[in-house]
Amino acid sequence: MKVLTWLVVLGALGGLGYLLWAWRQRWLEHQRASEERVAAFIAQARPPTAPAQAAAPPPDPSLPQQKLLLDAATKAGEAGEPALAIQLYARLLARFPQSPFAAQARSGVEAQKQKLAKA
Numbered sequence: 001m002k003v004l005t006w007l008v009v010l011g012a013l014g015g016l017g018y019l020l021w022a023w024r025q026r027w028l029e030h031q032r033a034s035e036e037r038v039a040a041f042i043a044q045a046r047p048p049t050a051p052a053q054a055a056a057p058p059p060d061p062s063l064p065q066q067k068l069l070l071d072a073a074t075k076a077g078e079a080g081e082p083a084l085a086i087q088l089y090a091r092l093l094a095r096f097p098q099s100p101f102a103a104q105a106r107s108g109v110e111a112q113k114q115k116l117a118k119a
Contacts, residue, residue, distance in 0.1 A: 063100075066092060070101045073108060082112040082119070 060066075073088030089105045089112070096102070 062096065066096050066099045066101050069095075070104060070108075073105070077108060077112050077115070082115040085112045086116070 069092040073085045077085035086109055089109045092105045
């Protein structure tokens with residue numbers, strides 16, 4: 001009889017533990033749903049992004065290639081190869097006419113042309 005009593009008590013405790021666990025799971029799910037509703041409401045209430053941020057142009061992905069061409073042309077000019085330097089400057093200006101390095105390339109071409117004229 002004692003064993004049967006213990007089994008009933010243990011069963012009742014197990015059942016109570018399961019009920020508490022199931023209640024906690026439902027409560028957590030309710031909390032998650034509530035947080036999602038609040039986040040959706042805040043997202044709708046938030047004003048749209050400022051146009052100044054959207055108007056900023058993305059960075060040019062070819063900028064490293066432009067810099068490499070300019071550096072190569074400068075080094076060729078310093079190494080005493082004005083014809084090669086002029087070709088590299090011309091390639092930079094032909095591929096990227098609106099490059100931020102265009103002014104440097106044009107002045108480099110003029111300097112290399114003067115070197116070629118002296119030689």
